[in-house]
Amino acid sequence: MVARYDSLALLTAVALVLSGFAASGQEAERKGIPAPPGHVFKTIISGYEYRSKETRALQDDDLENPGFLAIERATDMWKTVEGSEGKSCMSCHGDAETSMKGVGAAMPKWSEKLNKPVNLEQQINICRSEHMKAEPWAFKSQQLTDMTAFVRNQSRGMPVTVKTDGPMSPWFEKGKQIYYTRVGQLDLACASCHEQNNGKFLRADFLSQGQSNGFPTYRLRDQRLIPLHERFEGCMFDVRGVPYKPLSDEFLALELYVAWRGIGLPVETPSVRN
């Protein structure tokens, strides 16, 4: 009995050491969530886990996180009347903390009226032009990115969920096709970096799974919030490719597909990245 107990203990110790080695490998030391059956990854991991201790600490502290300045600005804009209808966002939606909870976690969403998916930026501009009769905000304008971050922030901590079936299904397939298509003079696809090589250094860049749960994200390099389609543009440009246009059908399809790749991850907006 005693001997057996000992050998078991030894086995356990060996197993622990071995798993310790495994944990020093790629995926294991970064916390993630188990992916649903049929997903491309076994473990879905937020970009947060690939960033330095300092960058993560900045994201974790709401007072230090520079992305919260945008949230503050948008908190005021939410209540600001604009346009010929004399309305603010609040006139229709009331308190964002309750009415917008969960909304940003489930984008892009199918629009019956437009017969296509819309993302958060587009929905905000639809509200502006149709319900407020105000000018839509330009993509990458501070207002649109701030408001997108504000609405998404109401879902912070909630799992990313997107519908990919029904009328969404051709959009999902299109996004998937774009994700796996090599582009540019460097001939690389999204998958070349974020699926095949995440957890590895590409010179000074530490490649993540390219998840979208933190967007809009505060980029330390640019010292401002970056909307998701601007990141897509950047990644395509860097491989010397011609990016699709922000808010184009192509990037919308890609946004849907990328959201699915991160299904279940907590919304982190405003995240901090380098």
Add this chain to the structure above:
Amino acid sequence: MRSPLAAVLGCLLLAVAAQAEEPIKLDVVDGALPKSLTGAPGSAEAGQKVFLNRTLGNCLACHQVSSLKSEEFHGEVGPSLDGVAGRYSEAQLRLIVANPKLIFADTVMPAFFRNEGLNRVRPEFVGKSILTAAQVEDVVAFLETLK
């Protein structure tokens, strides 16, 4: 506002520029390129510069090389190139740099001497290879020093 005429002229210019570049053909023999692309040997010293330069080879983005330890940031996407000259002949190395896709199926390594069959290439790079023939020869000469 851009005038329609300017747009048409712009398109014409682009079309002319793209046509000016001949598609590159590689004389592949048994998974290798035996002939120098320039007809002359390359310079290892120049090749090291091309290898490191971020807008040229940028090979260190993906590879590690111990003899270049003084350089920051060696990538991990590709294997270490230490001793690579012992693993491949010069002719094989030339093809690996010119078009690795002919050797390693589905590799993420770009073809450095290829100028067609690519998708959505930015206008300034259309019809151009990442490296010139001479730069490829220089890089190959540099790889030959990695015994």
